[in-house]
Amino acid sequence: MTTQRRDPAITAELLIEALPYIRRFHGSVVVVKYGGNALAGADEATGLSSFAEDIVLLQAVGLKPVVVHGGGPQIADLLRRVGKESQFKDGLRVTDAETLEVARMVLVGKVNSDIVGAINMHGSLAVGLSGVDANLIRADVRSEDLGFVGDVTSVDPTIVERLVSQGLVPVIATIGSDDAGQSYNINADTVAGEIAAALGATKLVFLSDVAGLRADPADPSTVLAEVTASQVEEMVASGAAEGGMVPKVEACVIAVHGGVSAAHILDGTVPHALLVELFTDGGVGTMVLP
Secondary structure (H helix, E strand, O other): OOOOOOOHHHHHHHHHHHHHHHHHHOOOEEEEEEOHHHHHHOOHHHHHHHHHHHHHHHHHOOOEEEEEEOOHHHHHHHHHHOOOOOOEEOOEEOEOHHHHHHHHHHHHHHHHHHHHHHHHOOOOOEEEEEOOHHHOEEEEEOOHHHEOEEEEEEEOOHHHHHHHHOOOEEEEEOEEEOOOOOEEEEOHHHHHHHHHHHHOOOEEEEEEOOOOOEOOOOOHHHEOOEEEHHHHHHHHHHOOOOOOHHHHHHHHHHHHHOOOOEEEEEEOOOOOHHHHHHHOOOOOOEEEEO
């Protein structure tokens, strides 16, 4: 069986186009939020393998990737399998003690382990963490009506910085705890923004199942290539950004106000979208600037 060979000239052009970006970002921390919707929106094995390859390539060319992941669809699936209905309030899953235990099982025991394993197929690089480890993420209850759903109160990036300094890739599940040791499930978009700011990351990238922020939420053709934080805030206030896009863009604002150079929202179901956004002139998603 023969395979079709790529045109060497096109391959060379792509490598040359990528070179200045690789030089510019060499040594920089890049926080990548890998959403549960991105994982569920593609063939899971193929999509995860492609994502892992991208992360390993970032590290190989001198960047310092840190992965933060969600797992909403996977939590909902396991809740259905155990006969428990998901309930939502203001877009957040109401989390009683049983739901919190399911979330921990899925985020820490399944999704985190799968991502770490996929990256480590390419070498001993990835280390799985949750926000409980080394008090990485401190949280407090958001609302009594939501149960064990938390808001981030502080981030101590020490454990992440140590791992990154050793050439490892931290993979973080977004369970945090309060001073009394009570665990909370926390929105992964918010955590990614807070961690990016705490690490002084150069880039924050959200991989979801949407192509980017739309000027008109109902029209996929209106994806914006570039917006400022103030424009994003206006879109949230006016309702032009809605639903699951709101925590993403709010996290982008947190990050860029916290010193991150730029935040990006892309469709993570597209193979190697992360590399195209970071290392090519055109990019494929929405970039949020200060």
